[in-house]
Amino acid sequence: MGRSTGKWFWLVFICILLPVVAVAETVYETQTEFLERAFGGPPPAPGIAWLSGERKQNVQKILGHDYPALRVRYWCRNGRSAWSLEEIGKDLPITVGIVIVNNYIENLRVLTYRENRGGEVATPSFTEQFNGSGLNERGALDTAIDGITGATLSVRALTRLAEVALFLHSDVGCHDGS
Amino acid sequence: MGRKKARASRTRRLHRSLGAGAAVFILFMALSGIAINHARSLGLDQHHVSQSFLLSWYGIDEPAQIHSVLVGDGWLSFTGAHVYFNGKYLSPLTGGVGAINNADLIIAAGSHELLLIDRAGRLIERSAWNRQDSGSIESIGLLENGLTVIKSDGSFWMADAELLQWRPLDHTFAVQTWSEWTGEPDEISQAITTHYRGTSLSMEQLFLDLHSGRIFGTAGTLVYDLLALVVGFLAISGVVLWFRGQRNGKKKHSHKH
Numbered sequence: 001m002g003r004s005t006g007k008w009f010w011l012v013f014i015c016i017l018l019p020v021v022a023v024a025e026t027v028y029e030t031q032t033e034f035l036e037r038a039f040g041g042p043p044p045a046p047g048i049a050w051l052s053g054e055r056k057q058n059v060q061k062i063l064g065h066d067y068p069a070l071r072v073r074y075w076c077r078n079g080r081s082a083w084s085l086e087e088i089g090k091d092l093p094i095t096v097g098i099v100i101v102n103n104y105i106e107n108l109r110v111l112t113y114r115e116n117r118g119g120e121v122a123t124p125s126f127t128e129q130f131n132g133s134g135l136n137e138r139g140a141l142d143t144a145i146d147g148i149t150g151a152t153l154s155v156r157a158l159t160r161l162a163e164v165a166l167f168l169h170s171d172v173g174c175h176d177g178s
Numbered sequence: 179m180g181r182k183k184a185r186a187s188r189t190r191r192l193h194r195s196l197g198a199g200a201a202v203f204i205l206f207m208a209l210s211g212i213a214i215n216h217a218r219s220l221g222l223d224q225h226h227v228s229q230s231f232l233l234s235w236y237g238i239d240e241p242a243q244i245h246s247v248l249v250g251d252g253w254l255s256f257t258g259a260h261v262y263f264n265g266k267y268l269s270p271l272t273g274g275v276g277a278i279n280n281a282d283l284i285i286a287a288g289s290h291e292l293l294l295i296d297r298a299g300r301l302i303e304r305s306a307w308n309r310q311d312s313g314s315i316e317s318i319g320l321l322e323n324g325l326t327v328i329k330s331d332g333s334f335w336m337a338d339a340e341l342l343q344w345r346p347l348d349h350t351f352a353v354q355t356w357s358e359w360t361g362e363p364d365e366i367s368q369a370i371t372t373h374y375r376g377t378s379l380s381m382e383q384l385f386l387d388l389h390s391g392r393i394f395g396t397a398g399t400l401v402y403d404l405l406a407l408v409v410g411f412l413a414i415s416g417v418v419l420w421f422r423g424q425r426n427g428k429k430k431h432s433h434k435h
Contacts, residue, residue: 090223
C-alpha cells in the first residue's frame, strides 16, 4: 500500500503536468475613459512637457534613471491636470493615470499592467492611499504608502510616478485659470 | 493487541514509504526557498535562462514572425508584443501594424498605441489610440502633404504635425504611401531572436515557478498541494510513531522490573 502510494504520487507528478505560462497585459482603463473620468466629460486639448534640461534632471532624480520617453503628454484645465505616465516595475512598464488638483493627487489608477506578478498594485485599496498626497519640501510624497509583499518594485514604481506627476504639474504651471 | 501492532506496522510502512518519496521534494523546496530568499544577492533577478529546452517549455520559442519596415535608414521590427529598432530592443507594443518616417520622426503603430521615435531610435512618446468613435488601428501611412494618416475600422484619421490631435478624413485625400512589411536583413532578425529568447525568463522567475509548482501549470500547483499534505501527514505520523515508541519502551522497561 505504502510503496504503491509513493509510486502513484510520482507517476501523477510526471504524467499529468502541462506547461502553462500566463504573461498577459491587463488594461484596467483606457486613456479615453481615464480622461473622461478625470474631467467629467471631454478633456481639454493636450499639452506637451518635453523632458529636457532642468526638468529632465529633476525627473531623473525622482526615478533614479531617465524617463523612458523624451516627452510627456498632459491635459490641464483650471488647476486640474491628468497624466498618463509609465515606469518599469520589474521588467515591463506599468502605465498609470494620475489626476492632480491644485498640487495634490485626487486620484491614481493603474491603466495598463504588463508584469506577470505584483498586479495587486492595481487594486483600489492600494491606489486610494495616494489620494490627497502632495510633495514635501524634499520633493517626496508627504504620505506614507504601505507596501505590498511580493510587489515591492511595482509599489516603488507607482510611488515614483506619483512624485513625477506632482512635480510636472507644478513645473508646467497647471493652476487655476490655466 | 495484535490489531494495534498491525496498525502501528502499517503506519510505519506508510511513513517510511512516503517519507522516502517526499525526501527529494522537501530537499528541493528547502534549497529553492533559500535561493528565492536571496534572489537579489545571488543575482537571480538579473540572470536569464538561456537553456533551449526550458525556454521551449515556457513556450518562449523563436519569435513566430518578425515584421519589419525600413524607415529612413533604420529598421523597425515588430515581434510578439515588442518593437526593435535596428535589432535593438525599444519598447513593448502590441499588435504591430506598421511604421512611417515623417520628417525627423518615426511613427510606429500598434493596434491601440502609437510610438513616436526619433531618428536615433529613442522613444519620444507613447500615445494611446482609443477613440470611442473608432476601433483598432489597421494601417498607418503618409499623406501627400506629409501628415500622418491612420486607417481604423474602415475610416481615416489625420494627425497634426505634433501628433497631438486627430481629425477624421473623407475619402478624397491622396495617400502617398501606406506602411508595408519588408524582409529585414539576417543580422537584424538574428539580433532580435537572441534578445527575444535571452531576456524572456529570469532565473528568479524560474525558481519561483519551480518552488510553487506553477512551472507545470495548474496541475503542478495541485500536485504540490498534495505533496504538502504528504509532508503534513509525515509530521503527524512521525509524532504518533515516536509517541508509541516511547510508550512501548516504558512498558518493556516496567516488565523487566
